Amino acid sequence: xxxxxxxxxxxxxxxxxxxxxxxxxxxxxxxxxxxxxxxxxxxxxxxxxxxxxxxxxxxxxxxxxxxxxxxxxxxxxxxxxxxxxxxxxxxxxxxxxx
Amino acid sequence: xxxxxxxxxxxxxxxxxxxxxxxxxxxxxxxxxxxxxxxxxxxxxxxxxxxxxxxxxxxxxxxxxxxxxxxxxxxxxxxxxxxxxxxxxxxxxxxxxxxxxxxxxxxxxxxxxxxxxxxxxxxxxxxxxxxxxxxxxxxxxxxxxxxxxxxxxxxxxxxxxxxxxxxxxxxxxxxxxxxxxxxxxxxxxxxxxxxxxxxxxxxxxxxxxxxxxxxxxxxxxxxxxxxxxxxxxxxxxxxxxxxxxxxxxxxxxxxxxxxxxxxxxxxxxxxxxxxxxxxxxxxxxxxxxxxxxxxxxxxxxxxxxxxxxxxxxxxxxxxxxxxxxxxxxxxxxxxxxxxxxxxxxxxxxxxxxxxxxxxxxxxxxxxxxxx
Numbered sequence: 001x002x003x004x005x006x007x008x009x010x011x012x013x014x015x016x017x018x019x020x021x022x023x024x025x026x027x028x029x030x031x032x033x034x035x036x037x038x039x040x041x042x043x044x045x046x047x048x049x050x051x052x053x054x055x056x057x058x059x060x061x062x063x064x065x066x067x068x069x070x071x072x073x074x075x076x077x078x079x080x081x082x083x084x085x086x087x088x089x090x091x092x093x094x095x096x097x098x
Numbered sequence: 099x100x101x102x103x104x105x106x107x108x109x110x111x112x113x114x115x116x117x118x119x120x121x122x123x124x125x126x127x128x129x130x131x132x133x134x135x136x137x138x139x140x141x142x143x144x145x146x147x148x149x150x151x152x153x154x155x156x157x158x159x160x161x162x163x164x165x166x167x168x169x170x171x172x173x174x175x176x177x178x179x180x181x182x183x184x185x186x187x188x189x190x191x192x193x194x195x196x197x198x199x200x201x202x203x204x205x206x207x208x209x210x211x212x213x214x215x216x217x218x219x220x221x222x223x224x225x226x227x228x229x230x231x232x233x234x235x236x237x238x239x240x241x242x243x244x245x246x247x248x249x250x251x252x253x254x255x256x257x258x259x260x261x262x263x264x265x266x267x268x269x270x271x272x273x274x275x276x277x278x279x280x281x282x283x284x285x286x287x288x289x290x291x292x293x294x295x296x297x298x299x300x301x302x303x304x305x306x307x308x309x310x311x312x313x314x315x316x317x318x319x320x321x322x323x324x325x326x327x328x329x330x331x332x333x334x335x336x337x338x339x340x341x342x343x344x345x346x347x348x349x350x351x352x353x354x355x356x357x358x359x360x361x362x363x364x365x366x367x368x369x370x371x372x373x374x375x376x377x378x379x380x381x382x383x384x385x386x387x388x389x390x391x392x393x394x395x396x397x398x399x400x401x402x403x404x405x406x407x408x409x410x411x412x413x414x415x416x417x418x419x420x421x422x423x424x425x426x427x428x429x430x431x432x433x434x435x436x437x438x439x440x441x442x443x444x445x446x447x448x449x450x451x452x453x454x455x456x457x458x459x460x461x462x463x464x465x466x467x468x469x
Contacts, residue, residue, distance in 0.1 A: 009133060009158055013174070043174045047158040051178045059157040093157040 002033055003088035014041040019088060028083045030062055031074035048091060063090040102424050103168060103466045104432055105149065106440055107136035110458035112151060114169045121430055121444035124453045130169065138419060140206045141466045145213040150232060152203035160202055164232050175232030179220055182239035188222065189250035198222045205419065207261035219258030223249060223275040225287065238287035241273065245292060245310045252277035252313050259418055260317050264324040272342065277313040280329065282342050293342030297331060315358045316418045320367035328370050330360040335372055337397050348397020353384045359421035363446060364429045368396040371431060371447060373416040382413035392447050406450030407441065419462035426467055434460025
């Protein structure tokens with residue numbers, strides 16, 4: 001199982017805890033994890049990436065294993081520690097002032 | 099009527115204020131959707147317990163909610179607002195063409211007869227409709243054919259912020275867009291045309307009487323006279339007696355004719371309310387005095403309403419959707435400020451009380467009379 005940590009607004013919106021687990025059958029990429037996450041929690045569709053283009057929303061970041069993976073290609077493999085469940089993929093609302 | 103329910107959207111959540119018909123003692127519930135911008139919440143005239151809320155965030159985009167119990171509980175509904183076909187382009191700040199991009203829902207107008215039917219006004223300006231209680235939304239693309247390539251965003255974005263449904267003519271819909279103007283459909287939203295003749299924007303447009311481009315801040319009508327429209331433009335309070343075909347100014351003796359919201363008394367079609375703001379560069383009341391102005395003559399002759407409102411050192415703004423009237427007798431008037439106060443008058447504006455004074459900045463106020 002892949003562990004995903006959600007920002008406060010999104011775990012509240014989905015009615016879950018801060019961390020959820022999703023099953024990814026194919027290669028473990030950001031796109032595949034988001035597909036699984038949105039399938040399990042349809043209310044999150046459109047809040048992390050665009051409905052149609054699937055582009056990451058501007059103020060969303062993806063962190064894992066102390067790395068910023070936000071600018072990786074959506075189909076790039078995630079670190080092995082995420083695949084094994086030792087580390088979560090963290091979806092983060094970026095610092096944006098205010 | 100047993101009471102009223104005031105629906106308040108703020109920069110950091112929604113609040114629901116309720117009172118009995120006396121409208122003196124209030125209960126406050128919220129924040130609902132804490133931390134999210136709530137541009138608009140509105141109830142269905144066909145089922146007052148059916149509410150719709152537009153929830154948005156610079157981080158997480160648009161979320162839509164629906165309640166079937168007057169706001170006690172909420173469920174998420176569809177949040178996909180896809181423009182029909184190739185979205186095309188509109189004018190950008192630098193004069194170039196810019197692609198249409200959905201940003202948020204500014205305004206919700208539920209049908210008078212069907213709780214599942216709602217119109218939504220969005221940024222970048224377009225009108226959408228749902229017939230399934232918000233699960234899916236379809237654009238009425240004819241609106242953007244009304245010279246959409248010439249529309250240009252105002253400082254607040256290119257938003258469709260007002261939708262009026264003519265209660266006597268199901269085919270007739272009015273919308274207002276900043277900064278494009280007012281538009282009318284006579285065929286249920288299929289086709290649209292600008293209705294801006296008579297508007298003058300001397301300081302904002304190279305052609306002050308252009309067909310589109312006017313910064314309309316708010317429009318309203320009395321349901322008994324849907325051909326009579328009132329408008330608060332960027333500058334100027336305007337009136338039309340022919341469903342928008344032509345407009346004339348009724349600013350009269352206002353201390354400033356700049357402002358955002360405008361409303362009509364529920365039982366007196368010639369009684370109109372505005373909240374004058376000093377200028378386009380100073381968004382607060384003239385002289386630091388928060389005054390609602392009321393005309394009982396359909397414009398031109400305005401009276402300041404001040405009893406119970408701060409008359410010294412007040413520098414808040416009242417945004418375009420933050421003024422509402424109820425249908426009780428006497429008519430109640432409500433407004434919210436960017437300072438987080440919500441004021442109510444249970445006597446048509448003669449006197450005011452503060453319902454709540456320290457909310458986040460208020461974006462919208464709607465009111466429902468409860469059976």
